[in-house]
Amino acid sequence: MNSRNRVVKDNLFKLFVFLLAALSILPLFLIIFQTVRNGISAINPEFFYKLPKPPGESGGGILNSLVGSFMLVILATAFSVPIGTLTGIFIAEVRNSFTELLRTLVNILQGLPSIVIGILAYLWVVKPMGGFSAISGAVALAVMMLPVIIKTTEETVRLVPFTLREASFSLGATYTKTIIKIILPASARGILSGIIVGTSRIIGETAPLLFTAFGNPFVNLNPMKPTDALPLLIFNYAMSPYEEWHKIAWGASLVLIIVVLGLNLLLKMVGKRWETKF
Amino acid sequence: MGDKILKIENFYAGYGHTWVLRNINLEIPEKKLTAIMGPSGCGKSTLIRCINRIHELNPEAIYRGHIYLNGKDIYKMHPTIVRRKIGMVFQKPNPFPTMSVYENVIAGYILNGIKLKKEEKDKIVEDALKKAFLWNEVKDVLHRKGTFLSGGQQQRLCIARALAMKPEILLLDEPTSALDPKATSRIEELIVELKKTITIVMVTHNIAQAVRVSDYTAFIYLGELVEFGPTEKVFAAPERKETEEYLVGKFG
Secondary structure (H helix, E strand, O other): OOOHHHHHHHHHHHHHHHHHHHHHHHHHHHHHHHHHHHHHHHOOHHHHHHEOOOOOOOOOHHHHHHHHHHHHHHHHHHHHHHHHHHHHHHHHHOOOHHHHHHHHHHHHHHOOHHHHHHHHHHHHHHHHHOOOHHHHHHHHHHHHHHHHHHHHHHHHHHHOHHHHHHHHHHOOOHHHHHHHHHHHHOHHHHHHHHHHHHHHHOOOOOOOOOOOOOOOOOOOOOOOOOOHHHHHHHHHHHHHHOOOHHHHHHHHHHHHHHHHHHHHHHHHHHHHHHHOOO | OEEEEEEEEEEEEEOEOOOOOOEEEEEEOOOOOOOOOOOHOOOEEEEEEHOOHHHHHOOOOOEEEEEEEEEHHHOOOOHHHHHHHEEEOOOOOOOOOOHHHHHHHHHHHEEEEEEHHHHHHHHHHHHHHHOOOOOOHHHOOOOEEEHHHHHHHHHHHHHHHHHHHHOOEEEEEEOOOOOOOOHHHHHHHHHHHOOOEEEEEEEEEOHHHHHHHHHHHEEEOOOOOEEEEHHHHHHOOOOOOOHHHHHHHHHH
């Protein structure tokens, strides 16, 4: 009887664990369901190539924020990848108390609230430049991306076996050439994953953009001028009192979710296809 | 004994505060194969890693004494120059995973920033692969990744990569210990052919292999050079008790 009791308990526990696991992913499905339901009707070809319409008129698109988000991501990547990759290599290659400190600081940087990073970008970039701009938004986003790039680079550089370094050095290569020609290419997958994870982290960030990129109802290609972004548009439109704008916000949310899911799929593919076999 | 290409004089090497090798004096004859034998941990790998100065890649590395290549002290030369003149092949095949077979062979030139014309590169690659007995097997897959080859082929690719730099000495650190018997015998045939044109120093654990391929044998025990001489002599009539005991399998 005792053993039977144990089996029942065991099965109950398994069921419990399964239910909790299902519960934890339930919000994701609810979000996707709700966003698709409310957003799908806003999406048509026009949505991607037209500007938003004034309140009261139906239709219109989100071209300004699509272009803006794209520009912000490109700029943020351009700022953070060179710095992050080199820092990652440095932390992975050199082991002393300075790099130990650096590693701790990177962890702290990763935990900084995004709104604080936005305020810093406002002080460092917006104020000296005298106005809101895509550049300042990109700086804030780059600071958020940086720890992700640093950590993934560090991890993959660590994985490159020492025997490859030996092989490179024993052919007469210098340290610099070994890093550039051997270590970096062998770490390409990790760095690329870092860029993808970093992008999906910043693409939905609203707070650091509120007082940097600011938003713009028109398409802007000048990095020195205020720029719109998907999350900014969603924030502004969802807060508005107009029914049409709410619809646009739902549509933009759907686009944003699809982009993030797409980035995650891309990450899986990169992990499989680009894997360097040692 | 022929000309001596490499002279090791009063050489000490180790890690941190411990000397692994003590007072090594050894003269390596040109265009012969010198096998370095000894039980695990005796310092034989450390010794050949000092010959092309990759011992010092370890931040703990220490060394003292002199190694002369053609009369010039290699510790007074720039390490990258030494390493171009003295090539090395390691225990585990380590082709560069992001490079094709072709790029692997030419890697020494790429890594040294030496610009070559396409025809020059093609010739170096073909020559090196032929010397490494690999050309026929890979001539149609030159632009595939080197890591797709079998273990034995990868090791021959690494030998080709070292040969492409036209080194004066080739160091082999237990080059067959990670390979199956068939691949091992291919490498041995290759080594026997190579030693006609290049000086080879090979660390090996395998006594039978040393007998098969080497001209001279150095026996290292507890960090000291115990015996050095023509292979037949060292094996047939060792002068020292330690050598004899190692050869009959009392330790090692």
